[in-house]
Amino acid sequence: MQITPDFIALFTDFGVGSHYVGQLKARLYGEGVTQQIIDLCADAPIYDSRASAYLLASFLEYLPKHTVIIAVVDPGVGSDRRALLTKCDGHWLIGPDNGLLAVAINYAKEVHLQTIQFKVKPKHCTFHGRDIFAPAAALLCNGQDVPGDEVDKMTVVGADWPNDLFQIIYIDHYGNAVSGVAGDTLMFSQRIKVNDIEIPHAKTFSAVEPGSCFWYVNANNLVEVAVNCGMASKQLKLAIGSEFEVI
Numbered sequence: 001m002q003i004t005p006d007f008i009a010l011f012t013d014f015g016v017g018s019h020y021v022g023q024l025k026a027r028l029y030g031e032g033v034t035q036q037i038i039d040l041c042a043d044a045p046i047y048d049s050r051a052s053a054y055l056l057a058s059f060l061e062y063l064p065k066h067t068v069i070i071a072v073v074d075p076g077v078g079s080d081r082r083a084l085l086t087k088c089d090g091h092w093l094i095g096p097d098n099g100l101l102a103v104a105i106n107y108a109k110e111v112h113l114q115t116i117q118f119k120v121k122p123k124h125c126t127f128h129g130r131d132i133f134a135p136a137a138a139l140l141c142n143g144q145d146v147p148g149d150e151v152d153k154m155t156v157v158g159a160d161w162p163n164d165l166f167q168i169i170y171i172d173h174y175g176n177a178v179s180g181v182a183g184d185t186l187m188f189s190q191r192i193k194v195n196d197i198e199i200p201h202a203k204t205f206s207a208v209e210p211g212s213c214f215w216y217v218n219a220n221n222l223v224e225v226a227v228n229c230g231m232a233s234k235q236l237k238l239a240i241g242s243e244f245e246v247i
Helices: 019-030 049-062 103-108 126-141
Strands: 007-012 036-041 067-072 081-086 091-096 109-113 163-169 177-182 192-194 197-199 213-217 222-227
Touching: 007 019, 007 126, 019 036, 019 126, 036 049, 049 067, 049 091, 049 103, 049 163, 049 177, 067 126, 081 103, 081 126, 091 126, 109 163, 126 197, 192 222
Parallel strands: 007 036, 007 067, 067 091
Antiparallel strands: 081 091, 081 109, 163 177, 177 222, 192 197, 213 222
């Protein structure tokens, strides 16, 4: 018996409140989807498929089982880059072959990977999220196969990326700076050095004085730099792509 997704999750750089998100949902419902749609993230790092890949992979553990994730951070939309569908440890991911799915694929124990190849090309070439990825997700949700060819995961863009990225990959609403480093990579005795400032570890915000900088392992098991009751991004002059070292 073919397993169908129970949920759809959207991960994009479209922007919170963007009409692109609305159009994506409208296309899904127009294709007969009845599954609940989860707004997972609409403010992924814009144009940055590499940073977004590490962020996306960190979200998968807490998604409901049998979720299909439509992932769109796709500055190369309309080019000859492939559209991919992968089944990773019980979830499906749909997105461009630009590295966005690579970290999730690299982490997964079981992977089935294929291209998405519809016979009829979309009318428009700059919104593959709506015109290719959403119909592919709808086919899965309706218990149908998605047309395409099997892909060797070692040919995917980003297949050779490291498990940890020692850069800031996301700045949240509070100014906390999320890195691409897994929490179990560092020892709590180690410090992070960024912009010539050494930052110690603390388990929680309340463990340090207001205004103090620290790093901790966030709820998605990524190393994150923060300031208690402050904005680390401003205080430490951090941005997506800022590099750091561990000492």
